[in-house]
Amino acid sequence: MSINVKSVSKIYKTQKALNNVSFAAEKGQIVGFLGPNGAGKSTIMKILTGFIKPTDGEVFVNEIDVKQFPLEVQKIIGYLPEHNPLYTDMYVKEYLQFQASVHKIDKSEVNICIEKVGLTAEAHKKINQLSKGYQQRVGLAAAILHNPEILILDEPTTGLDPNQLVEIRALIKELGKNKTVLFSSHIMQEVEAVCDRVIIIKKGEILIDKKLAELTQTKEQIIEVTFDYKIEEQFISRLQNVVSYKNNYDNTWYITFESEQDMRPIIFDFAQENGLKILSLNKQNKNLETFFREITND
Ligand code: ADP
Numbered sequence: 361m362s363i364n365v366k367s368v369s370k371i372y373k374t375q376k377a378l379n380n381v382s383f384a385a386e387k388g389q390i391v392g393f394l395g396p397n398g399a400g401k402s403t404i405m406k407i408l409t410g411f412i413k414p415t416d417g418e419v420f421v422n423e424i425d426v427k428q429f430p431l432e433v434q435k436i437i438g439y440l441p442e443h444n445p446l447y448t449d450m451y452v453k454e455y456l457q458f459q460a461s462v463h464k465i466d467k468s469e470v471n472i473c474i475e476k477v478g479l480t481a482e483a484h485k486k487i488n489q490l491s492k493g494y495q496q497r498v499g500l501a502a503a504i505l506h507n508p509e510i511l512i513l514d515e516p517t518t519g520l521d522p523n524q525l526v527e528i529r530a531l532i533k534e535l536g537k538n539k540t541v542l543f544s545s546h547i548m549q550e551v552e553a554v555c556d557r558v559i560i561i562k563k564g565e566i567l568i569d570k571k572l573a574e575l576t577q578t579k580e581q582i583i584e585v586t587f588d589y590k591i592e593e594q595f596i597s598r599l600q601n602v603v604s605y606k607n608n609y610d611n612t613w614y615i616t617f618e619s620e621q622d623m624r625p626i627i628f629d630f631a632q633e634n635g636l637k638i639l640s641l642n643k644q645n646k647n648l649e650t651f652f653r654e655i656t657n658d
Pocket of ligand 1: 401403
């Protein structure tokens, strides 16, 4: 296992940020870390990279105990923190050459890396002259410079424009072929496009740890229906193939069905039989976004 997190908890003074978190990841896997703000994603990443210590539990990276040997671990990990710390007064190339000397890497690697992350045209500029997206690329270049086996990327695509997003996602995917990549994101489509596996975390606990294919291959569909009149729960529960239902606003229901058949005509007949009028009726197939909303919404 290249990453092995065992029963990790973290308490910051009085704030419990992680509660008994365990997961493992192997080489060649891209694991997406999803969760609302404050869920504990950055905390796990900081613990994995040895920048902070867990209150409880153990973390191994390539079988090395991170608590005991954080510097050894940092040699095999590339880390892009959420608040990308850059020396903004330095030139792009100068900064990456400085990073190369820290890692004792040949400076020729810098040019290769600059090209890989698409920074060639900006390499002569000062970091503070770059847009947020390009600054993010500098951080990514610094993280992969020493060709680490493991990449930990905390919201690497924040602030990128749509074209840059596509490029950086493709790069992450390429890097994931022979590395272990753990990255956090708020963008479900991104996780769907890039990851093999998804870990959803909320209030410091892992709610879901599954292969993406397992999560999205389902016959479930969600129907959002608004009636002109408030109806009671027992009417909804009597519908066939209902898995769950929620009534967020007075007359609007979100009903999850397990069925290959489109359930909208059945809802339509149901409304007619009960003398109700439908004001709107929408069907969503279950995807990562609907799944995420369902399990992280209180
Ligand atoms: P995420 O990355 O999912 O947004 P974090 O790991 O940053 O979540 O934070 C998890 C929880 O721990 C939050 O409640 C946050 O306020 C708290 N937290 C994070 N860092 C500190 C800190 N240095 N001191 C106190 N509380 C912290």
